[in-house]
Amino acid sequence: MRILLFGKSGMLGSCLYENLSEHGHSVFGFTSSDGDITNTRKLKILFEELTPDIVINCAAYTAVDDAEKNQDLAMKINGRCTGKLAELCKTYKAVLIHFSTDYVFDGHKKTWKESDKTSPLNIYGESKLLGEKLIAENMKKFFIIRTSWLFGENGKNFVDTMAVLGKEKDEVSVVNDQFGSPTYTKDLAEKVIEFFVKKKPILAYGIYHITNSGTTNWSDFATYIFKTLFLETKVKEITAEKFNRPAKRPKYSTLKSTKFDFGMRPWRKAVKDYLRKYFIIAPY
Numbered sequence: 461m462r463i464l465l466f467g468k469s470g471m472l473g474s475c476l477y478e479n480l481s482e483h484g485h486s487v488f489g490f491t492s493s494d495g496d497i498t499n500t501r502k503l504k505i506l507f508e509e510l511t512p513d514i515v516i517n518c519a520a521y522t523a524v525d526d527a528e529k530n531q532d533l534a535m536k537i538n539g540r541c542t543g544k545l546a547e548l549c550k551t552y553k554a555v556l557i558h559f560s561t562d563y564v565f566d567g568h569k570k571t572w573k574e575s576d577k578t579s580p581l582n583i584y585g586e587s588k589l590l591g592e593k594l595i596a597e598n599m600k601k602f603f604i605i606r607t608s609w610l611f612g613e614n615g616k617n618f619v620d621t622m623a624v625l626g627k628e629k630d631e632v633s634v635v636n637d638q639f640g641s642p643t644y645t646k647d648l649a650e651k652v653i654e655f656f657v658k659k660k661p662i663l664a665y666g667i668y669h670i671t672n673s674g675t676t677n678w679s680d681f682a683t684y685i686f687k688t689l690f691l692e693t694k695v696k697e698i699t700a701e702k703f704n705r706p707a708k709r710p711k712y713s714t715l716k717s718t719k720f721d722f723g724m725r726p727w728r729k730a731v732k733d734y735l736r737k738y739f740i741i742a743p744y
């Protein structure tokens with residue numbers, strides 16, 4: 461089976477690429493420089509040469525706040541060009557595995573299932589929703605996996621930010637009125653490979669929700685990170701309104717998986733596992 465993966469240098473892309481290679485899959489990974497998803501001509505050449513069975517798209521415009529001012533670029537990468545990628549998958553008879561976000565929802569209720577009405581509050585969410593819609597319009601053999609609050613190696617994420625701030629500061633202000641499910645890229649990648657990277661998938665095509673289990677808010681998340689790292693840093697709880705970021709975020713965005721139980725472990729266990737890297741002592 462031949463797999464083409466876009467966004468190879470990103471947080472989720474690098475983890476999936478590594479895992480797929482370790483599992484002995486024949487995977488061709490591309491970064492934004494050698495596999496720009498906005499370059500349809502180049503994509504056609506790649507599809508023609510590599511004839512993939514599966515295309516995994518981890519490429520995305522993920523700067524949520526910047527997307528408010530770079531609306532055109534976000535809509536192009538996450539929306540229109542994702543649609544073009546789906547068209548190519550259909551032409552070349554490849555299954556598309558694509559990732560989307562909890563930010564397609566407006567957060568007015570506590571949990572969100574796959575079929576719930578989408579209504580993004582920010583441009584990033586709108587652009588990801590456009591991508592979802594264009595995929596569904598252009599092809600049938602797709603898996604769209606919505607996930608949330610990702611952390612992992614090779615990417616800017618909340619856990620690393622707090623680990624650094626916790627060592628530098630006595631007190632850190634963190635938002636307490638937004639709730640969601642932190643998700644470790646390693647856990648997500650394992651489930652994606654187990655359930656979706658298959659010649660004949662056991663699950664029906666469509667939209668799935670995969671996150672680590674449990675819900676928290678950003679300030680309790682930060683408190684847990686400090687506690688696990690034995691840091692005495694205090695968390696000052698503030699409201700999202702006070703934090704005042706350019707992009708509005710949903711108050712509640714916990715994704716419920718109603719189609720299948722992926723058996724994801726609790727987010728605290730996953731965070732603890734990820735934080736082990738901070739305990740590694742340099743050999744000099």
Ligand SMILES: NC(=O)c1ccc[n+]([C@@H]2O[C@H](COP(=O)([O-])OP(=O)(O)OC[C@H]3O[C@@H](n4cnc5c(N)ncnc54)[C@H](OP(=O)(O)O)[C@@H]3O)[C@@H](O)[C@H]2O)c1
Pocket residue numbers: 466467468469470471472473491492493495496497498517518519520521522537559560561562588606607608609610611614615616
């Ligand atoms: N991070 C989260 O908390 C989160 C939450 C929910 C859903 N998701 C979704 O999960 C997926 C992976 O997210 P992530 O956090 O791993 O993202 P990431 O670390 O920002 O990686 C995204 C990758 O996309 C690449 N890219 C950007 N524009 C591209 C283009 N035009 N052509 C090809 N590649 C391009 C980037 O390459 P360069 O670095 O070279 O620009 C980067 O390596 C995305 O679909 C995202 O929307 C993420």
